[in-house]
Amino acid sequence: MSGANLSRRQILAAMAAAGLSPAFYQKAALSADGKTLRVRSYADIQGLDPAFRKAAPDDDVMRNIFVGLADMTPGDVWKWKLDAASRLEQTDPTHIEFTLMDGLTWTDGHGAVTADDVKFSFERMIDPKLDAVYKGDWEALDHVDVKDEKSGTIVLKAPFPPLWNVGLVFGSGRIVSRKAVEAVGGKFDTKPPAQCGRYLIKEWQPKQRLILARNPDWKGEAPQFDEVQVIPIEDEKTAELALEAGDLDYTWIPPSSIPRFRQTPPKGGKITVKPSLAYVWLGMNLEAPPFDKLEVRRAVQHAIDVPSVLDAAYFGAAEPATGIIAPGLIGHREKNIYSYSPDKAREFLNKAGLGSGFECTIDILNKTEQVSAAQAIQANLAEIGVTATIQQHDSGTFWSLGDQKSGDAWKKIQLIVNRFSMQPDPSFATDWFTPEQIGVWNWERFNSPEYGELNKKAKIEQDPAKRAEMYVHMQDLMEESGCYVFLTHGVTGIGYSDKIEPALMPNGNPIFHAFKATSSC
Template sequence: MTEFKLNRRQLMKTLGAGGLAMSAGNLLAVGAAISQEGRTLRIRNDGDIRRLDPATRGGWYDETIMFAIYAGLVRYTSGDEWGWQLDAAESIDDSDPLNIAFTLRPGIMFTNDFGELTAEDVKFSYERFLDPAVNAVYGSDWVALDSVEVTDTYSGIIHLKQPFAPLLTSTMPHASGLIVSKAAMEASGSPNIETDPLACSGPYQIGEWRPREIIRLVRNPGWTGPEPYYDTIEILPIDDLTAAETAFDAGDLDVTQIAVNSIVTRDPEADNLVVKPALAYTWLGMNVENEKLQDVRVRRAIQQAINPAEVVLATFGEAVTPAYGVVPPPLLGARESNIYGYDPEAAQALLAGAGAEGLSVTLSFGGDPDLLIAAQVIQAHLAAAGISLEIRSMDGATLTAQQQDNEGGTYKEIELFFSTFTTAPDPSWVTEWFTCSQVGVWNFQRTCSEEWDAQNAAAAEETDEAARAEMYIDLQNQLEETGAYVFLYHGVNAWVSAPDVDPAYSADAQWALLRDFTGTE
């Protein structure tokens, strides 16, 4: 075996400055037009808004905005430990796990003259996840819901059909627990919210949106909760972390996430550096409906031709450790080893048995400099097993759109791809994306097993933690057996901010909790 060694610093210098210069130039043009009146925070988001609907949202790029413009009964606390606090609710009583009582704070007003937030809005918001017309992408968050009973204007009871362990860890404090206006939704005539939130109930509302340029949040004058520090938050959707870091250094951003490889280059105090273990999971996926990858022997060959430990070391040094599944530590159900290890000779034998010698495949991913390094390491690994790999770095939103192109069928052209998903602090939120119902939605491997789905549903209902952990380990074992997954790493989240900013992040620093940001003045 030939040992693959990579100088990360040298490789970063070879990534090319042309695209970066264009991105930074566009950003400066946007920044030149930004008003500096009042307290303004300028922050990078890794994508533009797609769907501001709690039931069908696109991902954390939407959730960052949604946590600022909508209220939920409860919401996540900032800091180093996962927890929740009251938000729109004045009280929550979960002493009966099947009947959760709540009382709202009076006087929370929706924008656009849609009135006061009441228990009817809570009922509408949560029960719509069960409505087939909504086609809720996040329907599994409320799979245990039976109904919401309204007992008076501000009070109600959430009735569950069976125990649901993730309710107060990854459903109610998360975006699926956000409350929308029943009146606004009915007036719209649509079962879904798109990029117009219709009515906001949080401390901020959208003042301006220029697609792919800027999302400007301004204060919601009807907000009666704790007053946020900033008058305006300007969110710039920048996919490229290197471009975002350049903008931060130029003073055009106050806050940005940075690539893991940049951590060692930053001054922890001057850059207000925050680094936290990520509740995230990155893997190499294989599209089982692609004609080259329909044979499990071919997928297994790719799986065993890649050395994840070497990929992670070359990409991040010792800042990140390899993953052995999709469930990240410290969540219950995290695995400690893989079933199929690195074995290039076994990979070659599998290819020969499948008649796939001389295999050539393409690896697609969004514009992440860390993933580019990982891709080049994997390219060398696959070459050693006789597999030619083409690297295709592209716009992340464009890749996702192709993976979700179920009608046009262009998803079949995708072969290998990197995916990074973030999660809430419960393993059910990790595995729900690999079900049959998620094929072509977020399950881009397109693996499907009704038996697996049933076991996954049962795991969410199990209340014994030891038994539940074993169930999630077995679910990951089955994913690995499909050959369509190469687990890579869970990683860390790293942020820098200006000296006059006191930032607030979720416990894993995946989300910037915008309403909790303050200044140091």
């Protein structure tokens, strides 16, 4: 694509500002043969162990180097399809029988993929000794019975509706090699001890690129591209420049740029827009003074003019959120409890003895839309006498801020603008705010036993109406705590070369191994 009159010097300067080397650019441009797919990820990989993955970019890579029994189908409707299984059938509410396809093998001499690997992969998720971050995705699992080398039965303690929307079809459903993982001590980070997917990791240069090469031993339908270059570019504007110059085949586009791309798409480029399931919010750490006072937290809730924040960050492309569960999903709330009212905000500050204001910090990921949102929030707070300093972090630093195992940074969090990706079941939104997640992903340190119990009950409730009522009440509890100002679910803009057909889930998440080259390529 060459619609934007950009010089190599301009691209190099932008990439240098994003922390990418000139050597990277020269290599990234060498894919005119049509056999290499060049995709942008908003962050580098941080963990490829299904039990300890960090963010969506990890999931995107794991989907290519591992298999699950099932996977999501590209398109506009949420539905699953067989992946490593040739048969997958729920025979009653608590039993799911499976049979693996023929010919699946592990790399590095670890032999065939077996039903015992499936047993190991799923049961380790609920092993208290491992303490998997994503154990909630499998909390109804009792055990896996192995029938023979390729077949077995998943046995649940109770019916578990989220399993087909989350546990089986996303990261927690990826199968790992028992032999290989046990040989490295029971878990791993960014270096999988064995792989079995359609692609294999050929090379990883941290913060530069990750190269996936087609797996020669894959027995299913072969992916179309020989290689996939996954290029971490945190800055959206830099990614836009690379797309417009023809040096990327695919990237997410920030909502603020969607109107421009719709009006004037780059030559040789296309854009599509998908509804997002993700959720963005302003959080308050209730253990960090002065936010340990409910009156202060309530003041902030009343001080934030959400539409003005979204205008600044998304240029009108995103709608305000009423909670963490997006429209169309069970448990979506119709309205918020607390609304914008600077006068009420000042009243609450007076009640807290802080009528003259105070100083605080706002931690954010250094992405354009979050910077813009934080600046608008900063301005809102200034109107009630609160002086907020914005602290920007790269992805590696940001995603460890609230993790107690990573140090004491969690103690310094006061306000934080955050965004979590989402899967098509409400449980994947609510799981991260339970008491058990304090110091893991619950950075506001919101501590509600009632919320935690409702989260467990809602997962196994089979009546959709009752389940929805539970999830609505859980979001009420979050807002009533004063720890949250719900901002938006955002929107997902995708820019791509007209030489490819991207394979996207309904919310825009990519399935790289299913991307196709167009007939003109």
